Amino acid sequence: MPALSGHPTTPTPIDRRRWAQYLVDERAEAAVYEQLARRRSGEERAILLSLAEAEGRHESHWLQLLGGEPEKLPSASIRTRLLGWMAGRFGSVFVLALAQNAEARSPYDGEPAATAAMRADEKIHHEVVRGLAAKGRRRLSGTFRAAVFGANDGLVSNFALVLGIGAAGVSPHIVLLTGIAGLLAGALSMGAGEFVSVRSQRELLESTEPSGFADAGLVDLDIDANELALVYRARGMDEAAALERARSVIEDAHGGSLPVRARHGEAHEVVGGAWRAALSSFLFFASGAIIPVLPWLLGLSGIAAIVVALVLVGIALMLTGATVGLLSGGSPLRRGLRQLGIGFGAAAVTYLLGLLFGVSTA
Structure with a gap:
């Protein structure tokens, strides 16, 4: 474990109570991320479980400072308990937004017993949760x-x-x-x-998306001198890249394949x-x-x-x-x-x- 600096060699009762509070809050936050992960799949689930694992590392830090599990632990903060209650019932963007706010108020910035890595973790967690919440915000x-x-x-x-x-x-x-x-x-x-x-x-x-209006005429274009390159140049490609793209599309058309056109799904999702x-x-x-x-x-x-x-x-x-x-x-x-x-x-x-x-x- 990284060396600690700035905290007394023999902790006071006040220090131990503060560390015990950190301990229960870290456990509660890990449980929130685990509950959210149960309602997600794929990459989002993996990210949430990684956040819970990081909170577990912080929990181990405070356990080590306390010399093991205390006989009596305080209750988790009201904010953390509210997050846990909402995560178990909703698992929505509201919970992630609350978690983002919570991660932005790290108590470790002024805590001498916290390591620099823990303080950095909290800042990174804020950005990670912000990214997860952003997906839900776009949908809403x-x-x-x-x-x-x-x-x-x-x-x-x-x-x-x-x-x-x-x-x-x-x-x-x-x-x-x-x-x-x-x-x-x-x-x-x-x-x-x-x-x-x-x-x-x-x-x-x-009206700004690529259309298939000219697809039927692709097989009749001259592969060496064609107008298709102008289409790609109008969309922002430079001349060399446009020519290469046009040649590739025409070759595919002669082989019986029409170009696959991407849709601006995310933009439409934002508009609703x-x-x-x-x-x-x-x-x-x-x-x-x-x-x-x-x-x-x-x-x-x-x-x-x-x-x-x-x-x-x-x-x-x-x-x-x-x-x-x-x-x-x-x-x-x-x-x-x-x-x-x-x-x-x-x-x-x-x-x-x-x-x-x-x-x-x-």
Whole structure:
């Protein structure tokens, strides 16, 4: 084992308690990676098992410092236990995103009893988990973008709408009708807009991919003077490489083989499906837009309805922001507060405008 530096020859009780905490956390993290590996196959499974093995090496380090298994061990940290609970039930990108955040906060940077190799391991683990999580993020990105954007837009726009109308002094019935109308109009608009956006993007990608339009004429091209090389030059090859590629394709065509064309599957995966994105956008906008209307649906009015709406929308904004932060590998609290500030800022503007242009309730 590498020589340790900076820690006392005779550890204090505080040192031993800290090392015991490291020990149980390393065991729990290894168990998380093993649970995730059971839900994976192939290369991802092998990588996760290698991470668990590395955590096992760290566990051995603390066992050696403690002189064997302590009689009494502390509980694993709440963060690690939460990871273990989620890994056993979900095994999804959310767990990997949480694990990425956990690996980014290594406790060993300021720990004199940890080796330099252990500190380096933790940094590498962060990048490894980041790479594994990136695959799941790519699969989610198209639909997830539409869902988060739809829910947040529904929350903010309808909250601002009902606050502005409510501040104008109209009856609760009018506020409720306005909120429902805003929900339906916004959800339909978001769903239609998302469908057009995603479908257009997919069509644009498809138009840039190689096609088989000219395949039938390949056998008639002159192998020494042909136009096929221009196709490859137009795709970015230099002249020599384009000529070589064209000659190879024509020779294969004379032999009865047509070129195999790669599809931009990853790009299409990131964009997502048009109908799926549209449905997600519609449903999530509606689910967000209904929240500000709930107090009026429950029969509240005036300041009481506005206060309840503020609380409900504030919770929802924090949750959507935290979800984005979690999946992006950022701070859930920071992203949640950002969403809260943006949403309440927009609502405050419309509320002030409603007060400014208020009507009489008489």
